[in-house]
Amino acid sequence: MLKAVILIGGPQKGTRFRPLSFEVPKPLFPVAGVPMIQHHIEACAQVPGMQEILLIGFYQPDEALMQFLEATQQEFNLPVRYLQEFAPLGTGGGLYHFRDQILAGGPEAFFVLNADVCSDFPLSAMLDAHRRQRHPFLLLGTTANRKQSLNYGCIVENPQTHEVLHYVEKPSTFISDIINCGIYLFSPEALTPLRDVFQRNQQERQLEDSPSSWPGAGTIRLEQDVFSALAGKGQIYVHITEGIWSQIKSAGSALYASRLYLGRYQVTHPERLAKHTPGGPRIRGNVYIHPTAKVAPSAVLGPNVSIGKGVTVGEGVRLRESIVLHGATLQEHTCVLHSIVGWGSTVGRWARVEGTPNDPNPNDPRARMDSESLFKDGKLLPAITILGCRVRIPAEVLILNSIVLPHKELSRSFTNQIIL
Known part of the structure; x- marks a missing residue:
């Protein structure tokens, strides 16, 4: 018997996912046509012996989340439950706080997946590795180039046994080109070190005579408090994958x-990929079109386009490397490149909405998405263009490398701006 836990976090100030996260919790943002965490759930549901999937986070359980859970349970015929933290508890605090629910029924092991990662989720391969060499912690790792590895948790392994000898979260100097994917397989005994961290935190809080000792004691960081402390002690191992993997920290990385x-x-x-049919739009590369979308036959779509529910795409529209969300309208001869068009937004005739791609170096197989920042040296960095919810773009204007907050009706062109 197996279980899976997906850590979905919660609303944070200054999130790099705004303005898109204003309308929907980040884990439910559509990536390739389905909510971000549906990719996780689909992978978990395919593992033989999977009995239950638990979502842990501190989002309020709103209507969108509840509808998603209900639909997911029906589709996969598998219990999918949401466990709400009383406060942000870090990457390990929720696991310890809900340990009874995780261990109920006596699972052999349980997967732990961060919601903000994209992967082909080699869970069966991880399970095989765990069963060959059973240890409390198995981490999924991949490789990054030397410079970019500093932005991730770095793993030094024994190449013969794959034991994790050293672990550093976002080191200041080069440690290793093996990085942590945020996907794990834990034995039930892995919760014992989390208990030790909790008890130590509780003791320290009591020494500080803090009136709010519980939230502080409950916060556990898997990476710093557990992995770094236990590395080299025969408890943590790594499984290296060569499959796809990327973080999803921002709108740009969601597009990637x-x-x-x-x-x-x-x-x-x-079956999710659109096919070119006589009398239909021209499809280039991989394109997802929701069945309820209306796309004119003269439109040219792709590569790498996702069109959501109820979208209208007019005659002569050109769409490339973009996501068009629920209910948006692209009027005749619109051009949308490297952009995200928000829910219910309208782009007028002959308008151009364009961003600048920030993709990994295609000539470096170990390259990853760079950590994106909106500003550098006081200037807005060129990036993909994002139209928030219900934005109206007039005809014959250019919106380039800009972020438009929700419910704005523009009257002219904009370049390299955040439009408040």
Whole structure:
């Protein structure tokens, strides 16, 4: 018997996912046509012996989340439950707080997946590795180039046994080109070190005579408090994957993740990919079109385009490397490149909405998405263009490398701006 836990986090100030996270919790943002965490759930549901999937986070359980859970349980015929933290408890605090629910029924092991990663989720291979050499912690790792590895948790392994000898979260100097994917397989005994961290935190809080000792004691960081402390003690091992993997920290990385998943659909879900049909739009590369969308036959779509529910795409529209969300309208001869068009937004005739791609170096197989920042040296960095919810773009204007907050009606062109 197996279980899976997906850590979905919660609303944070200054999130790099705004303005898109204003309308929907980040884990439910559509990536390649389905909510981000549906990719996780689909992978978990395919593992033989999977009995239950638990979502842990501190989002309020709103209508969108409840509808998603209900639909997911029906689709996969598997219990999917949401466990709400009383406060942000870090990457390990929720696991310890809900340990009774995780261990109920006596699972052999349980997967732990961060919601904000894109992967082909080699869970069966991880399970095989765990059963060959049973240890409390198995981490999924991949490789990054030397410079970019500093942005991730770095793993030094024994190449013969794959034991994790050293672990450093976002080191200041080069440690290793093996990085932590945020996907794990834990034995039940893995919760014992989390208990030790909790008790130590509780003791320290009591020494400080803090009136709010519980939230502080309950916060556990898997990476710093557990992995770094236990590395080299025969408890943590790593399984290296050469499959697809990327973080989804921002809208730009969501667009890149959509491309990776659309490519995976060739193998996993070919039925989700649009096919070129006589009298239909011209399809180039991998494209997802929701069945309720209306697309004019003269439109040219792709590669790497996702079109959501109820979208209208007019005659002569050109769409490339973009996500168009629920209920948006692209009027005749619109051009949308490297952009995300928000829910219910309208782009007028002959308008151009364009961003600048921030993709990994295609000549470096170990390159990853760079950590994106909105500003550098006081200037807005060029990036993909994002139209928030219900934005109206007039005819014959250019919106380039800009972020438009929700419910704005523009009257002219904008370049390299955040439009408040």
